[in-house]
Amino acid sequence: MRQAVILAGGLGTRLAARLGDLPKALVDVDGEPLLGRQLRLLQAHGFTDVLLLVNHRKEAIEAFLRQVPFAGLRVEVIEDGEARGTAGAVMAAGAHLSERFLVVYGDTLLDVDLTAFWEAHLAAGAEGTLFLHPNDHPHDSDLVAIDEARRVRAFLPKPHPAGSYRRNLVNAALYVLEKRLVMAYRPGPGLSDFGADLFPALLKAGHSLHAYVSFEYIKDIGTPERLDRAVGDLRSGKVARARLDVPQQAVFLDRDGTLNHDSGHIARTEDLLLLPGVPAAVRALNRHEFRCIVVTNQPVLARGEASAADMEQIHARLETLLGQEGAYLDALYLCPHHPDAGFAGEVAALKIRCACRKPGTGMIDRARHDFRIDPTRSWIVGDRTADIEAGRRSGLTTILLQTGAGGGDRHCDVIPDFEVADLPEAAWLITQGHGALLALLAPVLDRVNAGALVTISGQGRAGKSLVGALLRLGLRQRGRGAVSLSLDRWLKAESARPAAGTVEDRYDLSAATTCLAPWLDGGTLEARLPVYDRIARAPVASANHVRIEAEDVLLLDGVIAHRLAAPGRPRLRLFVRVDEAERVARLEKEYITFRGMDRAAFDALYRARVDDEIPLVDAARATSDWCVDLSAMTLEGMP
Numbered sequence: 061m062r063q064a065v066i067l068a069g070g071l072g073t074r075l076a077a078r079l080g081d082l083p084k085a086l087v088d089v090d091g092e093p094l095l096g097r098q099l100r101l102l103q104a105h106g107f108t109d110v111l112l113l114v115n116h117r118k119e120a121i122e123a124f125l126r127q128v129p130f131a132g133l134r135v136e137v138i139e140d141g142e143a144r145g146t147a148g149a150v151m152a153a154g155a156h157l158s159e160r161f162l163v164v165y166g167d168t169l170l171d172v173d174l175t176a177f178w179e180a181h182l183a184a185g186a187e188g189t190l191f192l193h194p195n196d197h198p199h200d201s202d203l204v205a206i207d208e209a210r211r212v213r214a215f216l217p218k219p220h221p222a223g224s225y226r227r228n229l230v231n232a233a234l235y236v237l238e239k240r241l242v243m244a245y246r247p248g249p250g251l252s253d254f255g256a257d258l259f260p261a262l263l264k265a266g267h268s269l270h271a272y273v274s275f276e277y278i279k280d281i282g283t284p285e286r287l288d289r290a291v292g293d294l295r296s297g298k299v300a301r302a303r304l305d306v307p308q309q310a311v312f313l314d315r316d317g318t319l320n321h322d323s324g325h326i327a328r329t330e331d332l333l334l335l336p337g338v339p340a341a342v343r344a345l346n347r348h349e350f351r352c353i354v355v356t357n358q359p360v361l362a363r364g365e366a367s368a369a370d371m372e373q374i375h376a377r378l379e380t381l382l383g384q385e386g387a388y389l390d391a392l393y394l395c396p397h398h399p400d401a402g403f404a405g406e407v408a409a410l411k412i413r414c415a416c417r418k419p420g421t422g423m424i425d426r427a428r429h430d431f432r433i434d435p436t437r438s439w440i441v442g443d444r445t446a447d448i449e450a451g452r453r454s455g456l457t458t459i460l461l462q463t464g465a466g467g468g469d470r471h472c473d474v475i476p477d478f479e480v481a482d483l484p485e486a487a488w489l490i491t492q493g494h495g496a497l498l499a500l501l502a503p504v505l506d507r508v509n510a511g512a513l514v515t516i517s518g519q520g521r522a523g524k525s526l527v528g529a530l531l532r533l534g535l536r537q538r539g540r541g542a543v544s545l546s547l548d549r550w551l552k553a554e555s556a557r558p559a560a561g562t563v564e565d566r567y568d569l570s571a572a573t574t575c576l577a578p579w580l581d582g583g584t585l586e587a588r589l590p591v592y593d594r595i596a597r598a599p600v601a602s603a604n605h606v607r608i609e610a611e612d613v614l615l616l617d618g619v620i621a622h623r624l625a626a627p628g629r630p631r632l633r634l635f636v637r638v639d640e641a642e643r644v645a646r647l648e649k650e651y652i653t654f655r656g657m658d659r660a661a662f663d664a665l666y667r668a669r670v671d672d673e674i675p676l677v678d679a680a681r682a683t684s685d686w687c688v689d690l691s692a693m694t695l696e697g698m699p
């Protein structure tokens with residue numbers, strides 16, 4: 061026998077207009093009474109007995125149950141008539157309770173794997189297990205603090221003191237309880253609620269409560285607005301997509317330099333400062349149903365510079381700052397290890413070579429298991445090559461940012477799938493850009509021959525490398541080999557350019573031709589490509605190893621990319637343009653925000669670049685087969 065208690069005592073005053081003559085439990089949710097939906101879910105998860113606690117209209121509910129039988133489910137309706145609060149109502153029905161039971165609130169729409177929830181309770185050997193989840197308004201929600209072992213530590217009712225930092229975990233009102241736990245509670249006078257009274261009192265009395273954190277759909281539909289939203293979620297498939305047995309799409313997020321300013325190793329709470337636009341970016345990912353999962357190397361723990369409690373506070377601040385703007389994280393995994401000994405105050409046990417420190421994939425592996433993540437629909441965003449390498453090893457699509465380390469570290473020999481300025485641009489690419497642009501570029505993808513050289517020209521920061529990266533992704537999705545490279549790898553050091561030089565003088569085109577010659581001549585290329593450091597404005601000693609098969613498509617972007625000669629290769633020329641205001645904004649971000657150039661110097665550079673580039677760019681446009689306009693989202697060219 062497996063018992064569930066449904067708390068359906070509410071009068072449904074706020075839903076009165078939707079109920080007509082019906083009790084609240086029978087409110088219509090997209091063509092089916094809510095109670096019917098709940099009973100079907102219980103039935104599907106092997107529940108045999110349901111105790112339905114109501115305060116009025118018992119006969120209407122019994123009439124419904126006679127009309128719609130639920131095979132294998134014994135439903136007992138108990139009308140109390142007394143307002144006792146949620147815990148009070150369950151205690152009053154004590155004589156009917158099994159040793160262990162599930163509690164469902166009668167005004168929640170849920171599609172939760174109740175078997176997994178029940179089994180987690182058993183596996184933890186808990187007296188009570190609470191279903192918790194993050195939400196998009198933690199500042200005005202009652203929060204629950206838990207520890208690493210998933211034990212509930214405290215109940216933190218709203219309002220939250222100004223300046224306090226708390227993890228974003230909310231009681232979703234779904235529990236598995238042992239009867240002995242409930243009966244151990246001695247209620248005071250008046251109403252007794254689980255969240256406000258019984259759980260906090262039992263916690264205080266030394267009882268242990270287990271936390272079950274999940275992204276599955278469970279929402280209160282007690283007002284017309286919430287009901288309409290839930291119906292919308294049902295119809296759009298959002299409810300079904302959040303099921304535990306459905307593979308999930310995720311965005312793995314690095315922390316320092318991606319979400320927050322990378323101000324060395326953060327050991328104090330106040331040092332965590334979000335980068336511009338980060339909450340809105342995470343919120344967009346949330347709304348597009350990407351599980352947002354932070355994976356962060358925190359060697360400060362191994363070095364003894366911060367304790368686990370310090371780190372918990374830092375992450376409480378991170379989640380509080382995000383939550384204030386309606387954004388939340390689904391999970392956060394951290395690697396506390398560090399391989400090199402020799403720091404004063406270090407923690408010996410954490411001084412190990414582990415599998416979780418990025419570029420290791422240990423944290424991603426755990427999340428993939430915990431969330432059933434489909435890597436082919438998932439992404440990683442970070443500012444370091446270790447993030448990109450960890451993502452590449454895990455089969456994720458990778459995005460390197462210019463924030464933080466600026467991709468300037470060369471720790472790992474890896475080329476990201478995309479390189480964008482910051483998390484807001486990455487979130488746009490993930491949620492909208494890549495789908496829309498792949499659709500836009502479909503006619504080009506149809507026309508690219510195997511072994512073709514596709515050169516992509518346009519002004520600086522017009523989006524050439526974005527188009528190259530998307531074409532590469534599109535070709536790979538069609539099962540075709542493709543490599544995307546930027547001619548910027550062959551930029552000359554600032555000091556090696558002639559004083560009054562033109563765009564062409566900035567590039568070492570002959571070096572590029574020599575390097576790529578084996579492939580340009582029709583063969584396979586195995587080479588070490590130069591790396592240009594945009595911050596230092598000079599080539600650096602390290603290199604990226606690359607292999608281009610003879611039949612691969614090479615996508616090469618650069619202002620003068622069309623100039624590259626490849627007599628032995630089929631050829632396609634693309635031109636990319638964007639509205640000047642958008643291009644200027646990107647240039648400003650690169651030169652002023654990331655490189656610290658002052659406004660006057662930027663204006664001078666901008667004017668010089670425009671004068672210098674225009675004739676070349678016009679010529680490139682005239683010889684192009686296709687023109688992609690990234691502002692208008694149009695493609696013009698070959699019939």
Ligand SMILES: [Zn+2]
Pocket residue numbers: 395396397414415416417
């Ligand atoms: Zn580790």
